[in-house]
Amino acid sequence: MKxxxxxxxxxxxxxxxxxxxxxxxxxxxxxxxxxxxxxxxIEDEQKINLELIDRSRVEIDDGEHEVDVFRQELELAWASKxxxxxxxxxxxxxxxGEDDGERQYGPGDLEIWFPKYAWxxxxxxxxxxxxxxxxPTGSESQGLGEGKTLLEGKVFLDKAYGNWFTGFNLESSTAxxxxxxxxxxxxxxxxxxxxxxxxxxxPARPDQFLVIAPLFEVIGEAGLGGEDRGKTPIQMISGLxxxxxxxxxxxxxxxxxxxxxxxxxxxxxxxQVGNHLSWPKKG
Numbered sequence: 001m002k003x004x005x006x007x008x009x010x011x012x013x014x015x016x017x018x019x020x021x022x023x024x025x026x027x028x029x030x031x032x033x034x035x036x037x038x039x040x041x042i043e044d045e046q047k048i049n050l051e052l053i054d055r056s057r058v059e060i061d062d063g064e065h066e067v068d069v070f071r072q073e074l075e076l077a078w079a080s081k082x083x084x085x086x087x088x089x090x091x092x093x094x095x096x097g098e099d100d101g102e103r104q105y106g107p108g109d110l111e112i113w114f115p116k117y118a119w120x121x122x123x124x125x126x127x128x129x130x131x132x133x134x135x136p137t138g139s140e141s142q143g144l145g146e147g148k149t150l151l152e153g154k155v156f157l158d159k160a161y162g163n164w165f166t167g168f169n170l171e172s173s174t175a176x177x178x179x180x181x182x183x184x185x186x187x188x189x190x191x192x193x194x195x196x197x198x199x200x201x202x203p204a205r206p207d208q209f210l211v212i213a214p215l216f217e218v219i220g221e222a223g224l225g226g227e228d229r230g231k232t233p234i235q236m237i238s239g240l241x242x243x244x245x246x247x248x249x250x251x252x253x254x255x256x257x258x259x260x261x262x263x264x265x266x267x268x269x270x271x272q273v274g275n276h277l278s279w280p281k282k283g
Contacts, residue, residue: 025083028124028160028201029211032241034189035254035270037167037217040126040156042086042118044278045077070095071108078279084121087114098143108138109145113154123201124160129153132171136178148178162200165191165213181226191215191241205245213241215254234260239270249273 027041049072077088092108113132120127132152138145154171169187174180193213195206216238223231239254256268 025204026121026123027126027158027204028165029195029204029206029245030160030163030165030191030193030202030213031124031126031158031167032165032191032193032213032215032243033250034167034191034215034217035237035239035252035272036219036235036256037187037189038154038156038169040118040128040158040167041121042079042083042116042126042128043077044079045075045088047073047075049073049075073108077113082121084118086116087112088116089113092138094144096143104139104142104144106139106142106144109148110135110137126156126158128156130156134173140178146178148175148181150175160201162198163193163195163202165189165193175226179227181228182224183221183228184224185219185221187217187219189215189217193241208245211241211243211245213243215239215241215252217254232260233258237270 025041025043031039031041033039071092071094073093074091075088076091077086079086088111090111090113092110093106094108095103095105098104111132111134113130116128116130118126118128130153132150132154134146134148134150134152136145136147136149140147150173152171152173154169157168159166167189169185171185173183173185175182191213193202193211195202195211196208197203197206216236218234218236220232220234223229235256235258237254237256239252241250241252243250250273252270252272254270254272256270258267
C-alpha cells in the first residue's frame with residue numbers, strides 16, 4: 001500500500017492579477033480570489049497556472065491510463081472601466097499526451113469566455129453571468145484535448161458580510177461536436193479575512209501589513225447526458241490565504257482531495273503566489 005505522501009501533487013500559479021483588487025475597483029477586501037471557485041467580480045487579469053499532478057487519470061485511444069503530468073495555463077482577462085463588462089481567454093499546455101508510450105507535450109483545448117456581464121455590482125454583492133466556448137484545439141488522439149466543442153453558460157455570485165465571504169459558481173456545459181455530453185458543474189467557497197476594524201464593507205486595500213484568511217471550497221459535477229451520464233465527481237479544498245495589501249502580493253496554500261466513487265485525481269497540495277497587473281484603460 002502506497003504512502004499518502006506519494007499521492008500529493010503540487011500546483012503553482014504565478015502572476016494572479018485578481019489576488020489584489022484592480023486599482024479603483026469598488027469591491028470589499030474580504031472578497032478573496034479562491035483557489036478553484038471563480039470570482040464573480042470582473043477585473044483585468046493575467047495569470048499563469050502550473051500544476052504538477054502525481055498519478056492523474058487521462059484518456060488515451062486504448063483506454064484510461066494513470067500518469068504523472070503537468071498542466072500549465074495562461075489566462076488573460078479584460079474588464080470595462082466600470083467593471084460591468086469583460087471577457088477572458090485561456091491557453092492550456094501540458095505533457096499529458098501519449099504516443100506509442102512516449103509522453104507528448106502540446107496545447108490543450110482553448111477556452112473563450114465572452115461576454116461576461118455583472119448584473120449586480122455592489123461592494124459586497126456581485127452577480128455575473130457569462131457565455132463560454134471550449135474549442136477542440138488539443139490533440140484528442142494523444143490525450144491533450146477532449147475532441148469536443150463545448151458551449152457553456154455560467155453564473156457566479158460573490159457575497160461578503162464584513163470580514164466573511166462566500167462565493168458560488170453554477171455552470172451548464174453541452175458538447176455540440178465530438179460526442180454528446182451534458183454536465184452541470186457547481187462550486188462554493190467560504191472564508192474569513194482577518195481585516196482590522198470590522199468595517200462594512202471591508203476596505204479594498206486594508207491598512208495593515210498582512211491579511212490572513214482561512215478558506216474551504218467544494219467543487220462538483222453531475223453528468224446529465226451522453227458518455228458522462230451518472231458521473232458525480234466531488235472535490236474539497238481547505239487552505240489559507242495570505243495577502244500583503246500594500247504591494248498586492250499574496251500567497252495561498254491548499255489541500256485538495258476527492259470524495260465519493262468517481263475520483264479523477266488523488267490528493268493534491270496546491271501552492272499559489274501572485275500579484276495584480278491591470279491593462280491600461282483609455283478615456
